Amino acid sequence: MPDLDKKILPPEPLTEHGARRRTALTCMAWAGAGMLWTMNGGVPGSKLISGTAEAAEVNRHAFSFVQISDSHIGFNKDPNVDPAGTLKEAVDKIRTSAEKPKFIIHTGDISHLSKPDEFDTATQIIQSAGLDVHYVPGEHDVLVDDGGSYFERFAKPADPKWYSFDQGGVHFIGLTNVLDLRGGGLGFLGDEQLTWLKKDLQGRTSSTPIVVFAHIPLWSLYPQWGWGTDDSAQALSMMKRFGSVTVLNGHVHQVAQKVEGEISFYSALSTAFPQPAPGTAAGPGPMEVPADTLRKMLGVRSVNYIPGKADLAVVDTRLSA
Amino acid sequence: MSANVNKWRTVMTMPASRRVGMVKRVAKTITALWVAIALTAAPAFADTKPATVVIDNFSFSPAQLSVAAGSTVTWENHDDMPHTIVDDATPREFKSAPLDSGDHFSQTFTKPGTYKYFCSIHPHMTGTIVVK
Numbered sequence: 003m004p005d006l007d008k009k010i011l012p013p014e015p016l017t018e019h020g021a022r023r024r025t026a027l028t029c030m031a032w033a034g035a036g037m038l039w040t041m042n043g044g045v046p047g048s049k050l051i052s053g054t055a056e057a058a059e060v061n062r063h064a065f066s067f068v069q070i071s072d073s074h075i076g077f078n079k080d081p082n083v084d085p086a087g088t089l090k091e092a093v094d095k096i097r098t099s100a101e102k103p104k105f106i107i108h109t110g111d112i113s114h115l116s117k118p119d120e121f122d123t124a125t126q127i128i129q130s131a132g133l134d135v136h137y138v139p140g141e142h143d144v145l146v147d148d149g150g151s152y153f154e155r156f157a158k159p160a161d162p163k164w165y166s167f168d169q170g171g172v173h174f175i176g177l178t179n180v181l182d183l184r185g186g187g188l189g190f191l192g193d194e195q196l197t198w199l200k201k202d203l204q205g206r207t208s209s210t211p212i213v214v215f216a217h218i219p220l221w222s223l224y225p226q227w228g229w230g231t232d233d234s235a236q237a238l239s240m241m242k243r244f245g246s247v248t249v250l251n252g253h254v255h256q257v258a259q260k261v262e263g264e265i266s267f268y269s270a271l272s273t274a275f276p277q278p279a280p281g282t283a284a285g286p287g288p289m290e291v292p293a294d295t296l297r298k299m300l301g302v303r304s305v306n307y308i309p310g311k312a313d314l315a316v317v318d319t320r321l322s323a
Numbered sequence: 324m325s326a327n328v329n330k331w332r333t334v335m336t337m338p339a340s341r342r343v344g345m346v347k348r349v350a351k352t353i354t355a356l357w358v359a360i361a362l363t364a365a366p367a368f369a370d371t372k373p374a375t376v377v378i379d380n381f382s383f384s385p386a387q388l389s390v391a392a393g394s395t396v397t398w399e400n401h402d403d404m405p406h407t408i409v410d411d412a413t414p415r416e417f418k419s420a421p422l423d424s425g426d427h428f429s430q431t432f433t434k435p436g437t438y439k440y441f442c443s444i445h446p447h448m449t450g451t452i453v454v455k
Binding site for chain 1: 379380381382402403404405407409411420421423424439440441443444445446447448449
């Protein structure tokens with residue numbers, strides 16, 4: 003998608019550092035074909051993991067996790083009258099993958115209309131992967147009762163609306179940016195969550211890799227269609243001191259990426275239906291595509307972390323090639 | 324309307340049979356003109372007839388609508404995605420349930436004023452109802 007890439011990249015001249023990173027991102031397309039591209043101190047390289055002691059040490063601490071997004075259970079129109087079926091295909095891909103991921107994150111819009119039976123169908127399918135799942139809500143999950151039916155199912159007891167956890171030396175943060183939205187605005191984190199975030203990051207060393215996930219992009223992907231978060235700059239400024247920050251989101255139903263300093267942003271595919279690239283249609287919303295094309299526009303994402311590597315390898319796999 | 328007045332004079336000097344046909348045609352033209360005037364002038368002469376705002380491609384159309392006090396405004400969702408209609412004021416005077424495709428929501432405005440509203444799911448979608 004050369005046009006899309008052009009739109010998302012910031013217009014200012016690239017620094018030497020930034021230019022190298024972006025070149026690396028274009029290379030990541032190869033990762034799906036079996037080559038693992040990694041980054042070390044801004045220098046891209048492909049790592050051949052063989053039988054050396056060093057490789058064994060790297061292997062022992064490396065892990066991967068999976069991101070799924072926008073399953074929209076309950077949606078029943080073109081181009082997908084059976085999003086439960088395509089979610090199942092996505093989960094089967096995770097379940098049968100050669101490399102067992104540590105856990106799944108779901109970046110929201112689990113349901114289409116926040117209905118209990120939609121949540122139940124989704125969780126039944128997702129649980130068949132046999133992995134822990136960490137959810138954050140999308141706007142479709144909190145349509146009624148300020149998200150009551152979502153939070154009673156998915157909230158963690160300690161941190162009801164947003165949370166963090168650690169895995170293999172990586173600090174994961176699940177944010178909620180779909181509540182209390184303001185007229186004329188975009189996604190919204192709010193002061194209470196920002197205060198929590200500041201406290202959560204305090205005392206962590208700058209070398210701790212950070213992975214943030216939320217539903218609506220935390221970067222200005224296309225504000226004209228609401229694809230951004232009003233107060234994300236405040237959250238991101240708290241993360242500037244960290245050497246490795248990966249931000250994962252859903253909402254836009256397509257792969258998009260951007261690098262800003264040490265922060266890498268990635269938007270994920272949906273498991274239900276694609277949406278048009280920014281500005282290419284009268285508005286966002288389900289994109290009608292031929293039945294034989296649909297599965298090429300849906301997918302799951304695997305994220306691989308290798309200790310010592312600043313950048314995580316992100317691989318998007320489509321439901322059909 | 325001067326053209327019609329001239330036509331009318333011509334009609335009066337015609338034979339009766341032709342005159343009847345012409346009178347009918349002119350009457351039709353005048354009726355059509357009045358309908359056209361009434362339609363184009365509707366916002367200026369707001370009455371309490373039902374008014375409709377259509378939601379299409381994640382936007383409200385018309386984005387601004389003027390109605391007379393006592394009017395009922397109905398929003399219709401033509402999108403494949405759900406939307407809401409939420410008063411952007413404190414305290415909130417109206418808030419719809421999520422409208423799925425084809426659903427509608429009505430609100431009667433009794434007090435004059437400017438009512439800004441938005442979709443709480445997609446808050447970049449905004450509109451205004453002006454009640455006179």
